[in-house]
Amino acid sequence: PSRGGTMMTLRGVDASEVESGVLCMFGEESVAGAVGGDGTVVCRSPSSAGAGVVSVRLSEGADRRDLGQSVSFEYFEGPFIYDVRPTIGGLSGGTTVSVTGAGFFGVSAECRFGAEVVRGGQARVVTSSVVACVSPVAGAAGGVAVEVSLNGGSDFTNERVQYVYGASAVVSSVMPSRGNSGVSGQVVTVIGSDFQHGTGLSCRFGVTGSVSGLYESSSFVVCTAPSRTAGSVRVDVSNNGMDWSESQTRFLYEHADGVWSLSPSRGPVKGGTPVVVSVSGAGDSYSGVYCVFGTTEVA
Known part of the structure; x- marks a missing residue:
């Protein structure tokens, strides 16, 4: 340089x-x-x-x-970097990280995550402003500086843009565990561990498509289930929108005579929260209606 x-x-x-x-x-x-x-x-x-x-x-x-x-x-001028996406990834590595900057040229590159360097098929110049790097395995959680070299590792950038390693998300259950088929907007709380707050936090119902997740804590994420046909689908969470949990937890889309929704969908454990249940498409003749919360019936 x-x-x-x-x-x-x-x-x-x-x-x-x-x-x-x-x-x-x-x-x-x-x-x-x-x-x-x-x-x-x-x-x-x-x-x-x-x-x-x-x-x-x-x-x-x-x-x-x-x-x-x-x-x-x-x-040669530069290069320099100013951003990485995603900014977080799992300890096991393997995440494709887009490094954004300027002054990139050629085809091959080397990327350094802390002290670990990846090269060959794990690092390549995509455009003059983007280098794609595959994150290496990390020994511990925490942030590392990401740098790029274009001359075989003799010189690296020195902007110290951070990439954070952390445990991968784990899903253990969902509430509710079932909903109506063909309906979007059903609120589902995903329960698990190692959820991380960030723009990449996402939920996936099935194997395609994803929706943004609302971070509540490292153990709770609120997601809006997308419309699906009837059937059981797996629910997974990603902290960066790329690396997904490997959950066996499932959400069941069921056929229904009408479209049901309730508001609010959450409340304190002491109870007493007024809940409005709305239904459309199933007629308007109802009598003797009860609400059942788990196994507890209320009028």
């Missing part, structure tokens, strides 16, 4: 010919080089005014005697 600081290794240098300190000349800019016994010289690139290719050659001494080595070095 044009900010400099890239460690560059030049090979094929005869250390016996070097009489004094070696300089690496990046165009007209010089920096000190370190000579290794294996015929290498390591230089740290100076900053550049912008992108472009410069010639790098080696010299030594006050008169800068040319040592005959000359290679090309390309400076």
Whole structure:
């Protein structure tokens, strides 16, 4: 990158010919080089005014005697990053994270999550502003900085945009566990653990489509069940809209003569909450109506 600081290794240098300190000349800019016994010289690139290719050659001494080595070095602008989506994911990794920024180029990239680096098929440049990275496994919950490299890991961005690892959502039950088929808007409370507050919190009824979840606590999420045909479907929760629980909890869509709804759908355990039950499409002749809450009947 044009900010400099890239460690560059030049090979094929005869250390016996070097009489004094070696300089690496990046165009007209010089920096000190370190000579290794294996015929290498390591230089740290100076900053550049912008992108472009410069010639790098080696010299030594006050008169800068040319040592005959000359290679090309390309400076590029950036890159830098400013956002990741999703911002949270499970400890087991495997989440595809979109890193948004600028100055991305080429095809391959390397992504660093804390100290863990992913590369190859796990990191790729999508556009000049997006890099897709697959999160690695994490040993513990918590935030890590996400950075990107475009030159094989020699230089990474340094914006320290955070990605948070946490336990995956677990679903244990739903209330109510059944509702009417062909009706949308039925409120369902999902009970479980490790629910996380965030814009990605979602519920899924079946294997396709999802709805936003309303965070109540790490154990309760309120969802609006979408319209489905009659039948039993699995209910899952995702903290980031991508990685889903593996629940065996089911919600039953039943055929009904009418469309039922109630308001409010929740109340304190002490009871006494007035509840309005509305019905449409099933006629208007009712007598001797009772409400049953679980196994308790009230007039």
